[in-house]
Amino acid sequence: MRKFYHVFSFYFRESFLSKKSLITSGILFLIVFGIFAFNHFTSAKDKNKDKDKVAIVIDSSTYKVKEDELQKILPSAQIQVAEKSQLEKLRKQVEKEDLNGLFYVTEKNGVPEITYMYNGFPSQEMSAIISNYFKQQYTQIVLLKNKISSDVAQQLQTDISVKEEAIKDRSASFGIAYIFIFVLYMFIMAFGNTIAMNIASEKSSRVMEVMLSKVKPLQMMYAKILAVVSTALLQIAILACGFFVPVLIGWIKWEDATLFGMPIDFAKLDAKVISLFIVFFITGYLLYAMMYAAAGAVVSKTEDLQSVSFPVAILIMAAFFISIKSLTDPNSTIVVIGSYIPFFTPMVTFSRVVAGEAGALEISITLSLLLVTIFLLNFITSRIYVNGVMNYSDKVKFKDLAKFIRRY
Template identity: 30%
Template structure:
């Protein structure tokens, strides 16, 4: 048994000290910190006092003062400059960067505002969206005046409909709660997906590398193949758990530090408010179970090849299974209560991501995730028993071998 722990420790420490692991962890942690602080970073480059000047040609002689008042309320960092210069001169100044853009105001045949905005590019930005919002409000006011509507009547016409949702399920989450949970579930699903692929590939590649270098022949003489397999799986699993802990800690601290800034736009749909301990625990549990399921399969497949070049082709079906589970989970972000998502959450190769999605997005009875965990545990045990038999014979097979027909050959070698 001591040989097993020696190999487990070696598998863990060697990967933990590897430059690739350190660099990857630092880059991922830095990426999480940057995304959580993106607003502050943008502001630091732009500067708080930075203003964009927009030249205005007001052919109506009436709209500029009203537009200026509207813009002051919407965005104080956009400065409107009324000018009598010609359009050609102003276009030259826009190209030179003196002005961010040129806005030409006029009245249409219906006496409602029309505007032409000229800028270096046609890509949308804050300036164009703010100008459109301000002019839209001005147009509504003028139209209301033409129709002899009071401001109260105009406000009534523009008021959003009072629409609320109620569920017959007493434990169902509200729309706000779903939005709050969706963000963290979305991020953790990505992490589970990429981690399972990365670490499972790592195991398959390491087994193939040992076989190609004939190190396997030396190891077999001192440690049984089954002990080797599980030492690699558990050791690299600890590596993944270490990385997950570091990234979750960085993500948690970054999100909590910038909770107030993570609002509007993307964050209205993918909120980060419901970062509960239960979700983190479930993420770790399903990450580990998913890892052990796919890692066992990867070790099995890796033992069948003798060249590193053949690893990717051999584990391609496993990669497809992970991708399918991930795509089902992405679909489930919009419809977590659908029957399709519920059924697929009990299919072992999809359970780690799909069941975690349901746990994070819905108030499901505890028996359902427990049943999913049991399904995964049973599948892991069955695959481990079957995989150990194939691994024991597969590591003794050399030569070009990238066909699933070699599974039968590996089992026959195990019996000898």
């Protein structure tokens, strides 16, 4: 046990307390802090920005624009009603971006025709409001022509309100699930490769031979994996500090927190979600860490590591894309099936948990399958590691892996 502790301490200092790792930790903190700072200042700027400048040109004797009336309907814009003679001048202002939009209203067979001129991206909301404004005038004219009473006309123009009632609000869980998926994916890719690279480097430099005379191979492997897992958890704590500092400053309000427009509903972060976050993060990380350790043990040159670890990278990428699918459609067939595949379970099942789609039975089954897979993978990886670290052949084939697994 003492030897294991010494090896663990050595690898932990190497993975977290090294100058390179501390700089990385600082950069991660600044990135997260900077994201929320950017989000805070840009949202504040958006709230205080000038109103969109919009011009309306009427080329019709039937249809009119009451500027004050339209301004109340469209308070987010600064509306200007102009004469037809100013059309070309206003068009050039739109081209130079001095105007955000120009509406040219004509008439054909009594029906208003609207041309919306813009530079860049159109405002669908503004276009719909202007269109509806003239549609109401057209409806009123038709009703008067057909001598329909004013009471009936008023009833026909009554707005129909739509009351939204979400049976299950996907947007509330989107932000939390996405953050977990992205963090787990990035940490597995980064630190998993670190495990494989360190093992391959020690093996290629023959340092492994010296270390194995003092420490058992399995002690080395697990000490390295646990050291890197501990480093990953500490890095997550640092990332969390990058979030909590803006909260303490007052840049983020718990009730309306967003990240790049995605809502983050902290009401979803109860004891169950937090505990499952930790469980799925650790088990998911261990699962892929052992595969990366096996990949590093079977290569003799670090140049060969990428090709050997490529299947592992494919698995984590597949898990990532399926989990992204689960954010918007957690009950799709591929997501439900993926949650029961141990290599995809940590990301996919957790996103379904946050969305409220995974019950206690599904969580129990998927987590049990994941733990059984880790146990089996532990058996296979330990054999590959023990027999692979002292193998210096140029390329290891599948039949060689089978020999490593059978050999104790």
